Amino acid sequence: MFELRLLCPEERVEAVGDALEALDALSVSVEDADAQTPAEQALFGEPGMPPPKEGWQRSLVVALFTEEAQAREAAQLLQPQDFFQGCKLLGIQAVPDQDWVRLTQSQFEPVEITPTFWIVPSWHEPPAGARQVIRLDPGLAFGTGTHPTTRMCLRWIARHAPAGQRVLDYGCGSGILAIGAAKHGAAQVDAVDIDEAAVRSTEANAQANGVQLTAGLPERAKGRYDSVLANILATPLKVLAPLLASHVAPGGALVLAGILARQAQELKDAYEPYCQLDVSDEEDGWILMTAKL
Numbered sequence: 001m002f003e004l005r006l007l008c009p010e011e012r013v014e015a016v017g018d019a020l021e022a023l024d025a026l027s028v029s030v031e032d033a034d035a036q037t038p039a040e041q042a043l044f045g046e047p048g049m050p051p052p053k054e055g056w057q058r059s060l061v062v063a064l065f066t067e068e069a070q071a072r073e074a075a076q077l078l079q080p081q082d083f084f085q086g087c088k089l090l091g092i093q094a095v096p097d098q099d100w101v102r103l104t105q106s107q108f109e110p111v112e113i114t115p116t117f118w119i120v121p122s123w124h125e126p127p128a129g130a131r132q133v134i135r136l137d138p139g140l141a142f143g144t145g146t147h148p149t150t151r152m153c154l155r156w157i158a159r160h161a162p163a164g165q166r167v168l169d170y171g172c173g174s175g176i177l178a179i180g181a182a183k184h185g186a187a188q189v190d191a192v193d194i195d196e197a198a199v200r201s202t203e204a205n206a207q208a209n210g211v212q213l214t215a216g217l218p219e220r221a222k223g224r225y226d227s228v229l230a231n232i233l234a235t236p237l238k239v240l241a242p243l244l245a246s247h248v249a250p251g252g253a254l255v256l257a258g259i260l261a262r263q264a265q266e267l268k269d270a271y272e273p274y275c276q277l278d279v280s281d282e283e284d285g286w287i288l289m290t291a292k293l
């Protein structure tokens, strides 16, 4: 692979990027040409505010090509164009071969939920002492155990070991909570999501983990469950309050995540007609709220 490196003023970046893509660049990346210098510019605003400006004053534009000849031809075609005015060709250089798969994989390590309960990517050996292991690779659906909300739900499952129970994972994503419950002995597990891709991902992950569960769209959730887990977000959790509460069997547990610490009271209020929610775990500003019905 060969990369063509260009320096472009802010107003030229879009046209040059589009032209490079039209010239069959495999990828085009843009970064602040003044990064790591006193002239570096931040392009993010205060929370809730727009960014101070759309682009950097000077951008380093890097286009990747399979062949050196393609990179040279792109440079020759770009230089006489009107929209190239003010831009500068920095050079063409070979990109050393990398094992990209290995590099990506090396960023995903096994995740410890408890000393005996781990989430382990397929390319790793489970750590010694792991008794319940969820095999899961980063994929399209949310839930690979790297987010605090998922970890808190899994910790709850490990602590409350739902052996023999009927469990509902509402908003299953990758199916990680449903699989975790099955690995802890749940007798029947239903996993539902509004996203069809999540349903397919859950089915595939359940099979890869050798566990039985039923995955489907939300209407697949039927009747009452001993434990209902929902890691969504505060707003949908509030809307879903009557529905989720109606799926919990008398004496059963409701476990909600995806809630920021400052949203605790709103959630308590929304569920007050059905149960008393309490904060039972906290990690990185996220809370786990649970109730017995």
Ligand SMILES: C[S@@+](CC[C@H](N)C(=O)[O-])C[C@H]1O[C@@H](n2cnc3c(N)ncnc32)[C@H](O)[C@@H]1O
Binding pocket: 141, 142, 143, 144, 145, 149, 150, 153, 169, 170, 171, 172, 173, 174, 175, 176, 177, 192, 193, 194, 195, 198, 218, 231, 232, 236, 258
């Ligand atoms: C934050 S992910 C959680 C995934 C996984 N359960 C976990 O704990 O990592 C939330 C999931 O809820 C799904 N979702 C969002 N709103 C929903 C709704 N109203 N009903 C069912 N699923 C919903 C999303 O498609 C997404 O897969």
